[in-house]
Every structure is written in C-alpha cells, then in structure tokens.
Amino acid sequence: MGPARPTERIVVVGASLAGVTLADAVRRQGFTGSLTLVGAEPRAAYNRPALSKGVLDGTATDADITLPPLTCDVDEIVGTAAAGLDVDRREVVLEDGRRIPYDRLAVTTGARARRLADLGAADPGVHETVFRDLDDARHLAAALRGRPKVVIVGAGILGMELASVCAASGAAVVVVDRQPPLLAQLGRYLSDLLADAASAHGVELVHDPAGVRLRGTGTPVVELAGGGRIEGDLVLSAVGCAPNVGWLARTGLLTDGGLRVDARCRAAPGVVAAGDVAAFPVPGGGHRRTPSWNSALEQGRAAARTLVDGDDAPALVPSPYFWTEQFGLTVRICGELPARGTPALLRGGPPSDGALLRWSDAGGGATAAAVNTRMPIARLRALTRPEPVPLEVQR
Amino acid sequence: MKLSIDRERCEGYGLCAESAPELMHLDDEGELVLDHDEVPPSAGPAAESAVRVCPVAALKVG
Numbered sequence A: 001m002g003p004a005r006p007t008e009r010i011v012v013v014g015a016s017l018a019g020v021t022l023a024d025a026v027r028r029q030g031f032t033g034s035l036t037l038v039g040a041e042p043r044a045a046y047n048r049p050a051l052s053k054g055v056l057d058g059t060a061t062d063a064d065i066t067l068p069p070l071t072c073d074v075d076e077i078v079g080t081a082a083a084g085l086d087v088d089r090r091e092v093v094l095e096d097g098r099r100i101p102y103d104r105l106a107v108t109t110g111a112r113a114r115r116l117a118d119l120g121a122a123d124p125g126v127h128e129t130v131f132r133d134l135d136d137a138r139h140l141a142a143a144l145r146g147r148p149k150v151v152i153v154g155a156g157i158l159g160m161e162l163a164s165v166c167a168a169s170g171a172a173v174v175v176v177d178r179q180p181p182l183l184a185q186l187g188r189y190l191s192d193l194l195a196d197a198a199s200a201h202g203v204e205l206v207h208d209p210a211g212v213r214l215r216g217t218g219t220p221v222v223e224l225a226g227g228g229r230i231e232g233d234l235v236l237s238a239v240g241c242a243p244n245v246g247w248l249a250r251t252g253l254l255t256d257g258g259l260r261v262d263a264r265c266r267a268a269p270g271v272v273a274a275g276d277v278a279a280f281p282v283p284g285g286g287h288r289r290t291p292s293w294n295s296a297l298e299q300g301r302a303a304a305r306t307l308v309d310g311d312d313a314p315a316l317v318p319s320p321y322f323w324t325e326q327f328g329l330t331v332r333i334c335g336e337l338p339a340r341g342t343p344a345l346l347r348g349g350p351p352s353d354g355a356l357l358r359w360s361d362a363g364g365g366a367t368a369a370a371v372n373t374r375m376p377i378a379r380l381r382a383l384t385r386p387e388p389v390p391l392e393v394q395r
Numbered sequence B: 001m002k003l004s005i006d007r008e009r010c011e012g013y014g015l016c017a018e019s020a021p022e023l024m025h026l027d028d029e030g031e032l033v034l035d036h037d038e039v040p041p042s043a044g045p046a047a048e049s050a051v052r053v054c055p056v057a058a059l060k061v062g
C-alpha cells in the first residue's frame, strides 16, 4: 500500500492495548485525516495483565489499571462491537447497524478466552467460567472471599498465575493439565522451577496426558480421561485464547480461521492488524499469534507506520519479551520460547533470591531470563545476542 | 505537565524508557530516572504513551 493521503479515513477496530497504541502512533506519525477507534468493551482501555495479578489480589484499583486516555484527535466509539465488514464498500458494520466508512482499516480485536466447550470437551449445559476481562476478574475476586476450593483446567501462564493468586487468598487449589505446568510455553527448566514453587505454596498439580472433560450442569465436575474426577466450588478454564475474528467471516481476509499479516503487519491491501488477533510470520515459515503485551505494542506501532508510510515502512523485527509473576517469582524473559535444554547460570544461587539464566540456541542467539532480578530490558536483551556474554553481567 | 513514578510499584521493565527516551532512562541498576521535572508541552504525547506502556502502572502524568 502507498502512503496515506492527508484526507483519508483510518478506522481502528478493537480498543485495548494494540488499538490504542496504534491510534496514538498513527497521529504521532503525522497522519492528519480522520481517525476512528471502535471498541466493544463499555469502558476505557485497561491493563489486562494486571487482572490476574494486582486486580485479583486487591493491590490495583481501577484507576491504577486504566490506560491514559488518548489526547490526540480521534473519534472513539465505545461499548459497540463491529459485527461485520463490507470489504467492497469499505465500511465497518457495527452491531447497532451503523456503518463506518474507511479508506484504511486496522484490526486490533485481540483474543477471547478459549473454552473447553470450543474443543468439544464439555457437556452441553455446563456453566464454564473463563478469565479474560475486568468483569471476569471482579467475579473471581468476589468468589475468592468465600475461600472456595478452586479447580483450574490449564497449567499455562494464565492458569498458573490464577492458581498463585487463588492460593494466596487462602483457597485450596488444584491445577489440571495434559502436560506439566508451563512446559510447552517456557521449556523444562522454568517449568520445573515454577511447578516446584506452586507445590511449595500448597497447589496440587494434576497431570493427565489424555486430557479432561467438564461434566454435568451448572458448576462442572472435571473428569480425567485417564480416570478420576475432581470437584470444586469453582472450576476455571484457562486453556488458551482464540482470535476475535468472527466479525471478519466471509470477507476473504481469513486463512484457516486466523488473520495472517506480513512483517509490516499488512493483512490485505489497505488493512493492517496488530496484537493478540494477528498471526505474525515466524522465522522459518508459517504464522503464529504471539499474545503478549510487548508484541501488541511492537505490532501496534509497526502497523501504524505501515498505515501512514505505506510500503516504505520498515519491516518489524520482533524482540520477544515476556514476563509472569507467580508463587513469589517474577520471571522476565527475552528471546524465543520455549527455552530448550539446561541454561547457564550467569548469576545467583536459589532462583527466589535472584538468578540470571541463559539458554544458547543452535543459531548462536540465546534466550535470557531474569528471575526475581531487576534488570533493564535492554541489558536482558543484550544477553540474547550471540556470545560472548557481556562482561558486566558475568559477576 | 509532570511525570511521577511510584517506586514501590516500578519493576524496572523499562518499556516506558523505550517509548519516550527523550524523557527518561534506566540507570545501571535498572532504576528509572526521569530526566525532566516538568514535561515540555511538546513532549506531552510522548509522556502519555510512556505511561500507557508500563505494564505495572508505575508511571503517572498529572
């Protein structure tokens, strides 16, 4: 696509981190045409990672987690979802029937919690509880006051963070998965580290390679395929997220149910996408969504440049950065995940007192993790470059 | 416009500094240093975007 003309209309659909960042960046790039941001949630954009951390444990208030409002010139339509897209007429069709014309479109509709029902692993009539937005966090925070027994299906990042906060609030917690906790996401070393921390905090980790099924009506019972049932007052599904692309059905924009972009975040001529919704090219071929805060930021900014500068915009070279807080450990990671093999210990003894880890990969690069260690992201990132390791971190 | 940092909350992620290097940097210990007491009006949008990207809401403008 060529550079945007000054009089063009840009419409951004999805008003969370990626959408707000993108809208802000479009103006900061000097775009002077009309800019509209459409968001389904009935409130100002907020910090989603805080939901499973400060919001649940009560240390973050609504004011703490609200993102600063946009001060640039933008028309914001809040609390209204886009229901469809008319590609031929270049109009976004809102759920209330309004049609918003665009010359260029940005898709930042993020993702929603996946359900076991979506995977065919829940009885009809099961009341399945998931965790993705502020209302979900408020409901869970209220339920935790009664010190329930909580069963969490899914030992990924979200499931383990929820387990941590639930256990800290005094709930009895069981986490069930097909795989050891976080193995697929973070690799063996960090999986073991965090699983040990979870056990030390009283969380029961159950592992059934054949998976589970939610049974019954109302609050479900978790049935293990390998035999056995686990009951709780509260059963939470934390089995990943799925892109919000339903409103793009029959537009020709989707491939295998996903929205693929190129390295400039282009999904089609005049259409960009960023954040949890977008499947970005993977080195070595294929596309993958990278649902993380830093990806949403990077892609939001890159997509804005593409909208404004067209094909002259630089390709995005992602610098993966991810963190999680659970069971007294804050882990920050730069580089590709999962990290395979045994890391070199660059600093530290017991990880809870602070450790710096580095996994070299075959290509000469590396993944670096700081556990309970404050370190500027730039220094952590420097450790992901090919050896030698900078001297100052070897101390 | 003034920027303020909640030291208790700041985890030294440094995403703010990456977003508005003209306003702040991290020192060698990973402590965030604000380089201006008063944000120049021209840097207002940069200050807001720095606040937005902080994952732990440690930075405020007011």
Ligand SMILES: Cc1cc2nc3c(=O)[nH]c(=O)nc-3n(C[C@H](O)[C@H](O)[C@H](O)COP(=O)(O)OP(=O)(O)OC[C@H]3O[C@@H](n4cnc5c(N)ncnc54)[C@H](O)[C@@H]3O)c2cc1C
Pocket: A013, A014, A015, A016, A017, A018, A019, A038, A039, A040, A041, A048, A049, A050, A051, A052, A080, A081, A082, A083, A108, A109, A110, A111, A112, A131, A132, A133, A158, A244, A247, A274, A275, A276, A277, A290, A291, A292, A293, A294, A296, A321, A322, A323, A324, A325
């Ligand atoms: C509980 C939780 C904890 C997390 N913790 C971490 C963490 O510690 N570290 C980390 O790196 N990442 C974390 N993440 C991931 C991070 O929050 C996401 O990557 C980030 O929010 C993605 O931003 P986004 O704008 O792409 O999508 P989203 O935040 O999903 O926002 C999409 C927005 O689009 C709206 N929308 C959807 N469909 C439509 C439509 N048809 N019309 C209009 N609007 C629509 C939605 O309502 C939503 O507001 C966490 C996520 C969750 C849920």
Ligand code: SF4
Pocket: B005, B009, B010, B011, B012, B013, B014, B015, B016, B017, B032, B053, B054, B055, B056, B057, B058, B059
């Ligand atoms: S992004 Fe937030 S936590 Fe990180 S250095 Fe800036 S203020 Fe501190």
